[in-house]
Amino acid sequence: MTREGGSGGGMRRCGAALRLALEGNIAVGKSTFMKLLGATFPEWHLVTEPVAQWRKVPARGTAQAAVGSTNLLQMMYQEPARWSYTFQTFSFMSRLKAMLEPVDEPETPSPVQVFERSIYSDRYVFAKNLSEAGHLQALEWAIYQDWHSFLLQQLGPRVVLHGLLYLRATPQTCLERLRRRARSEEQSIQLEYLQQLHAQHEHWLVEKSTEVHFADMKHAPVLVLDVEKDFEHDAAAQGGLMAQVETFVT
Ligand code: DGT
Numbered sequence: 001m002t003r004e005g006g007s008g009g010g011m012r013r014c015g016a017a018l019r020l021a022l023e024g025n026i027a028v029g030k031s032t033f034m035k036l037l038g039a040t041f042p043e044w045h046l047v048t049e050p051v052a053q054w055r056k057v058p059a060r061g062t063a064q065a066a067v068g069s070t071n072l073l074q075m076m077y078q079e080p081a082r083w084s085y086t087f088q089t090f091s092f093m094s095r096l097k098a099m100l101e102p103v104d105e106p107e108t109p110s111p112v113q114v115f116e117r118s119i120y121s122d123r124y125v126f127a128k129n130l131s132e133a134g135h136l137q138a139l140e141w142a143i144y145q146d147w148h149s150f151l152l153q154q155l156g157p158r159v160v161l162h163g164l165l166y167l168r169a170t171p172q173t174c175l176e177r178l179r180r181r182a183r184s185e186e187q188s189i190q191l192e193y194l195q196q197l198h199a200q201h202e203h204w205l206v207e208k209s210t211e212v213h214f215a216d217m218k219h220a221p222v223l224v225l226d227v228e229k230d231f232e233h234d235a236a237a238q239g240g241l242m243a244q245v246e247t248f249v250t
Helices: 030-040 051-055 063-067 072-078 080-100 119-132 138-159 171-181 191-206 235-249
Strands: 002-004 018-024 045-047 112-116 163-168 222-226
Touching: 018 030, 018 119, 018 191, 030 045, 030 112, 030 163, 030 235, 051 072, 051 080, 072 080, 080 112, 080 119, 080 138, 119 138, 119 191, 163 191, 163 235, 171 191, 191 222, 222 235
Parallel strands: 018 112, 018 163, 045 112, 163 222
Antiparallel strands: 002 222
C-alpha cells in the first residue's frame, strides 16, 4: 500500500463529507469492493457507476424508439470510431449528475461519500486513451477537453474529490475476471485494451505524469490497493483492505 500526496489525518474538510472516488481497470473488482465498503462502513454513502444507463439509453425520438432503448455501451465497442465521442459525453454527464445530486439528509450527514469512478477517469483514463488509439478524432478530443475544463472550472468546489482509491491488479488478472463475468458487450475486449487502460491509470494515479487541468485535483491523495489476489472470498484480505481504507480517511 502506498499513500501519496496527503498527510495523515488532513483529509476531512470543515464538517462536510469526505468525497472519494474508486478507480481501477475494467473488471478489477470495483463493484465487489463497493459492496465490501457498504458492509464495513454502513454509515457511508456509496454511489455505484451508472453502467446500466449506458446499456439502456432511452430512445425517445430516434429510429430505435420502437424498441424502447439503445445499448450505447455495445455500440461503442462495436464501432469505436463512430460512437466514442457520443459515449464520453453521455458517461461524463451521468457521472457529473451523480456527483451533483444531493445525497444526505441534513440531520444525518454521511461522513464519507464514495463514487465508483469519476469525471476524472472519464477524461484521464478513457477519453485520453480513445484519443491516443485514434477512436476520438483530434477535433473531438479538443472539444471534449474544452468543455470538460470549462465545466469543472465553473463548478469548482462541487466537483472536488478529497482522495482517490485505486484498485490495482495486472491487466492479465483483469482479463481473467472479465472473461469469468462474461458481460455480453465486452466479448471483443482484448488484453491490449486492458494494458492501455492500466497504463493510463498508472500515469495518472501513480507516476503523476498525466497533466490534470483542474488545480484542486492536481494533488488529490491516492491510496493504491493491491487486489492482484482475489479478495472476494478471502476474509483476511478483505480485513486488510478495509483497514487501509480506514487509515486513509482518518
Ligand atoms: P468492476 O466492478 O471493477 O468489474 O468494474 P466494471 O468493469 O463493472 O466497471 P467499469 O467502470 O470498469 O466499466 C464498465 C464498462 O463500461 C466496461 O466495459 C468499461 C466501460 N467504460 C466505463 N467507463 C467508460 C468510459 O468512460 N469510456 C469508455 N469508452 N468505456 C467505459
